[in-house]
Amino acid sequence: MDDTPPRLHLASRSPRRAELLEQIGVRFTRIDAEVDETPRPGEAPGDYVRRVTRDKGRAGWAQVEGCADALVLAADTAVVVDAEILGKPRDRGHALEMMGLLSGRCHRVLTAVALVGGAGEAVRVCETEVRFRPVSPAEAARYWESGEPRDKAGGYAIQGLGAVFVAAITGSYSAVMGLPLFETAALLAEAGLSPLAPPAPGAG
Numbered sequence: 001m002d003d004t005p006p007r008l009h010l011a012s013r014s015p016r017r018a019e020l021l022e023q024i025g026v027r028f029t030r031i032d033a034e035v036d037e038t039p040r041p042g043e044a045p046g047d048y049v050r051r052v053t054r055d056k057g058r059a060g061w062a063q064v065e066g067c068a069d070a071l072v073l074a075a076d077t078a079v080v081v082d083a084e085i086l087g088k089p090r091d092r093g094h095a096l097e098m099m100g101l102l103s104g105r106c107h108r109v110l111t112a113v114a115l116v117g118g119a120g121e122a123v124r125v126c127e128t129e130v131r132f133r134p135v136s137p138a139e140a141a142r143y144w145e146s147g148e149p150r151d152k153a154g155g156y157a158i159q160g161l162g163a164v165f166v167a168a169i170t171g172s173y174s175a176v177m178g179l180p181l182f183e184t185a186a187l188l189a190e191a192g193l194s195p196l197a198p199p200a201p202g203a204g
Ligand SMILES: Cc1cn([C@H]2C[C@H](O)[C@@H](COP(=O)(O)OP(=O)(O)OP(=O)(O)O)O2)c(=O)[nH]c1=O
Pocket: 011, 012, 013, 014, 015, 016, 017, 033, 037, 056, 075, 076, 077, 078, 079, 109, 151, 152, 153, 154, 156, 157, 158, 159, 162, 176, 177, 178
């Protein structure tokens, strides 16, 4: 077993992001990175997720900079309808309003992922189209009561009960859930941390 400290630090409090990163088998530790997630006036959604993700990565990097070979991974997810960024619901009314906006139509989910290290930083943005079936106000209210929408961008979780609303998706399922694994693996490979690299000689 490899008992050296992992090079990779996931700057996220999201349990979904940790679960997704575990899925591709890379070793990592978790750190917190608190940043201001308020969109700027007129900021395009793609620019917004890129900026917030980069800020999370840099905030994480400030905590581990001294560690040799350290890398910090961070991500941010925004649900976008009619160019409007839907964040996490503030309360029940806000959540039901969001469901009304998503019901019976397509929206975009933008997730950015950043990798920050001593050699610099790289950010990728992944865009996915999600189509919802019509959702009645009564269903939206019962969904709120399930507790699931509370800490989720757009007020739903594709990996949970929210899946019953998702008629189709074009793009990346893992990105909608919070971490685009294809783009993450590509960034890690560029930094010499390929999930499928052969084990180092002598590692057992
Ligand atoms: C759309 C959608 C979002 N989400 C979640 C993923 C993220 O946790 C959250 C989006 O909020 P974010 O602000 O991207 O992330 P976070 O505040 O939860 O975590 P951190 O900044 O510490 O990394 O919504 C799902 O779990 N499933 C979904 O289908």
